[in-house]
Amino acid sequence: MSAPVAGRVSRVTVTPVAFRDPPLLNVVGVHQPYVLRAIVQVHTDEGLVGLGETYADQAHLDRLGAVAAALPGADVFDLYGLRRVVTEVLGASTGGAGASFGGMLEVSSAVDTVASPFEVALLDLQGKALGRPVSDLLGGAVRERVPYSAYLFYKWAGHPGYGEDTWGEGRTPEQMVAQARRMVDEYGFTAIKLKGGVYEPRHEIETVEALAAAFPGHRLRIDPNGAWTVATSIEVAGRLSGVLEYLEDPTPGIEGMAEVSRHTDLPLATNMCVIAFEHLKPAVAADAVQVVLSDHHLWGGLRRSALLGGICETFGMGLSMHSNSHLGVSLAAMTHLAAATPNLTYACDTHYPWKTEDVVRPGVLEFRDGGVAVPSTPGLGVELDEDALAALHEQYVTCGQRGREDTAYMRSIVPGFTPNTARW
Numbered sequence: 252m253s254a255p256v257a258g259r260v261s262r263v264t265v266t267p268v269a270f271r272d273p274p275l276l277n278v279v280g281v282h283q284p285y286v287l288r289a290i291v292q293v294h295t296d297e298g299l300v301g302l303g304e305t306y307a308d309q310a311h312l313d314r315l316g317a318v319a320a321a322l323p324g325a326d327v328f329d330l331y332g333l334r335r336v337v338t339e340v341l342g343a344s345t346g347g348a349g350a351s352f353g354g355m356l357e358v359s360s361a362v363d364t365v366a367s368p369f370e371v372a373l374l375d376l377q378g379k380a381l382g383r384p385v386s387d388l389l390g391g392a393v394r395e396r397v398p399y400s401a402y403l404f405y406k407w408a409g410h411p412g413y414g415e416d417t418w419g420e421g422r423t424p425e426q427m428v429a430q431a432r433r434m435v436d437e438y439g440f441t442a443i444k445l446k447g448g449v450y451e452p453r454h455e456i457e458t459v460e461a462l463a464a465a466f467p468g469h470r471l472r473i474d475p476n477g478a479w480t481v482a483t484s485i486e487v488a489g490r491l492s493g494v495l496e497y498l499e500d501p502t503p504g505i506e507g508m509a510e511v512s513r514h515t516d517l518p519l520a521t522n523m524c525v526i527a528f529e530h531l532k533p534a535v536a537a538d539a540v541q542v543v544l545s546d547h548h549l550w551g552g553l554r555r556s557a558l559l560g561g562i563c564e565t566f567g568m569g570l571s572m573h574s575n576s577h578l579g580v581s582l583a584a585m586t587h588l589a590a591a592t593p594n595l596t597y598a599c600d601t602h603y604p605w606k607t608e609d610v611v612r613p614g615v616l617e618f619r620d621g622g623v624a625v626p627s628t629p630g631l632g633v634e635l636d637e638d639a640l641a642a643l644h645e646q647y648v649t650c651g652q653r654g655r656e657d658t659a660y661m662r663s664i665v666p667g668f669t670p671n672t673a674r675w
């Protein structure tokens with residue numbers, strides 16, 4: 252019997268798309284009417300196509316395009332070779348500069364973020380060639396379903412000029428309980444995350460307490476994206492100890508988080524002060540965080556995220572998963588990764604329920620009982636809908652957005668808005 256072949260990369264396309272997004276509020280502003288994403292398709296000389304998905308800010312697209320041009324001829328199984336290519340291409344085109352996404356996420360090197368969608372696409376190809384799901388390539392699924400959390404946002408009733416969306420306003424504790432109720436009823440989530448940093452801490456505490464009363468037994472988290480001072484964070488931690496499963500990024504920076512950590516038993520989680528391998532050593536040394544939120548888009552792909560899992564286990568830290576707005580290719584990748592990460596013991600974040608459009612065919616990735624069943628078909632297990640891809644690309648061309656600008660968009664509606672971290 253001859254071994255299955257994946258072949259070599261023959262062609263790579265990177266297609267920017269835009270999909271509709273509600274006006275979700277956060278510490279730096281408000282989500283714009285569209286989210287930009289890039290869909291990577293890696294074709295092989297054997298006729299297979301592998302998929303990846305990532306951010307689509309213009310600077311990132313330029314880097315993706317440079318790597319895409321350098322990949323033809325690459326061996327689909329040579330993942331270290333992919334990293335070499337990305338490092339060389341970025342060194343030549345950007346001098347190894349860092350990357351920043353949406354005003355809140357900064358890293359000193361762009362290699363991990365740029366390599367990630369190509370690594371996912373190569374793993375998709377490997378799985379298709381071998382007839383095995385991506386989770387098998389990562390060591391095998393340790394769970395059949397991956398639990399996700401209901402991700403609540405304070406929000407406006409609709410984008411100005413676009414009318415009300417189906418979620419309506421999310422401001423009062425009652426409105427936020429209603430938002431959670433819809434998510435829990437529709438998808439069965441048993442963990443609930445509140446995006447905070449929008450209103451005064453007192454109001455956000457009342458929201459958490461209303462959620463705790465309305466959903467006894469559900470696991471709760473709040474994430475103000477570093478909006479609070481150390482003193483306020485310690486006070487809120489004291490008030491919500493016993494109510495939350497963890498407190499995410501109450502205050503900015505490793506030092507600030509370490510100071511909060513010294514004053515609370517509540518586990519502190521982060522996707523802001525530890526977002527790359529370079530941040531792990533100082534965070535561990537300072538005992539600044541007890542839970543790290545992985546994110547394969549930022550940590551260099553699925554295999555490096557698995558490495559992060561191993562490091563967290565070694566240092567006795569918990570592991571959860573961060574999400575930004577994303578489509579089905581990313582959801583599939585997140586689900587395979589989470590399935591094959593034994594110590595990922597928290598429900599993963601996802602923005603997925605907020606979106607109404609996608610590039611993958613429906614039917615595979617469905618939220619039931621709070622989770623998504625791990626696809627068992629070869630590769631990522633999702634199929635691109637070429638018509639949807641073309642339509643969302645057209646939307647990208649016409650929407651006028653070329654980067655994520657939560658603060659600028661907020662200021663266009665609320666002049667003088669200041670995105671202060673540690674503002675309360």
Ligand SMILES: O=C([O-])[C@@H](O)[C@@H](O)[C@H](O)[C@@H](O)C(=O)[O-]
Pocket residue numbers: 275276277353355446474476522573574575576600
């Ligand atoms: O989309 C948002 O507004 C979120 O605040 C996102 O940008 C964060 O990266 C993320 O969800 C988080 O957990 O900090």
Ligand SMILES: [Mg+2]
Pocket residue numbers: 474476499500521522523573
């Ligand atoms: Mg966060």
